[in-house]
Amino acid sequence: MNHDSNHSKAFIILLAGMMSLVALSVDAMLPALVAIADDFELANPAHAQWTITSLFIGLSVGQLIYGPWSDAVGRKPPIYVGYLLFIVGSIICVLSTSFTWLMVGRVLQGMGAAAPRIITMALVRDKLKGAEMARIMSVVFSVFIIVPILAPAVGQVILSLSHWRWIFGMLLAMAIVTGLGFWRGQEETLAVEKRRPLSLKSFIEGLKFLLAERSALVYTIVSGLVFGAFMGYLNSAPLVFIKLYDQADNFALLFALSAVAVGAASLVNGRLVLKLGMRLMINRALWGLLVLTSVFCLLLLATNGVPPLWWFMAYLIPAFFCVGILFGNLNSLAMEPLGAIAGMGSAFVASISTLVAIPIGSVIGLSFNQSCYPVVIGFWLVAASSLLLIKCFDKTSAEAEQSASA
Incomplete structure (x- = not known):
């Protein structure tokens, strides 16, 4: 009983961390937009908003791909690809020498984050049903609601202590931690006989x-x-x-x-x-x-x-x-x-x-x-x-x- 409880807690923490990647990627950046505009000497400070828009462009493309793909090959391979894209995108953002390269990194972050954001819902549907599914999802969404509230404060603390690039360093670290947690702690949830050809x-x-x-x-x-x-x-x-x-x-x-x-x-x-x-x-x-x-x-x-x-x-x-x-x-x-x-x-x-x-x-x-x-x-x-x-x-x-x- 205790083992099941611990396993359930670990599953909830993992799902909440995976789903929170998008919210953190958006909201933690908000306090840094003015600093980004200044650093890259943008003619119009409002153009710094493309750090948000470019992430959503990648997200919209990724969402269209990962859902059907995960139904065909299982949940884990698309999530691995998503994490890889997010990590590459984060590294590009940290090392970006121009605003254009920052946008490239953000699009890749969006395409990558779409995988854990979309497929975590399928993971829950595969494993659970009824009241237990509702219980797990209510806890996960509670965390998902809290993250956008706290994310700008996280970004602002990092900004007060160091350069805005360290916000991307934080996102990179979170992706690595949750990605490794998924790899080590989560089994495939979609049986071969239930997969649909793509x-x-x-x-x-x-x-x-x-x-x-x-x-x-x-x-x-x-x-x-x-x-x-x-x-x-x-x-x-x-x-x-x-x-x-x-x-x-x-x-x-x-x-x-x-x-x-x-x-x-x-x-x-x-x-x-x-x-x-x-x-x-x-x-x-x-x-x-x-x-x-x-x-x-x-x-x-x-x-x-x-x-x-x-x-x-x-x-x-x-x-x-x-x-x-x-x-x-x-x-x-x-x-x-x-x-x-x-x-x-x-x-x-x-x-x-x-x-x-x-x-x-x-x-x-x-x-x-x-x-x-x-x-x-x-x-x-x-x-x-x-x-x-x-x-x-x-x-x-x-x-x-x-x-x-x-």
């Missing part, structure tokens, strides 16, 4: 299936829109808090407050979604975000786009609570009709939503103009367009049902 035909058929399922496609796009606004905030946060509000020392704390709101929303959503349903939760969260942002836009007009910091935080915390409600529900609704291609469907949904988010987040980040306007207007546009897209889909679906019954 072919271009099956890939194309899976994509056609997703595109034909309008509900899945609509909620995947809406998920990408919301993630795009969130990415725009990630890209802009160092410039807003450090440059605009001169809060370099408090950046990690201010960022953590908004991250806590996302985590709190996940807990509240778990209680309410069974009573209200995912669609109603999404509708209320989008309307809440739209109304809240509309009111705050009036405050922006009254303060020339630079409200007092506490006003801005008073807006961000409930806004991110709405975003936290949206994240899990949108992904679940996107996956709901894709049971026949669950593994590949998960890869498609994750990759397409990220590809939708990347240009939105980039535009918001590059639009920084010494004010809070780009971030706030980005949230308003995303909330409004998401509500419009869902309303059009619901109307079309209702008309289709009426035609079918007639």
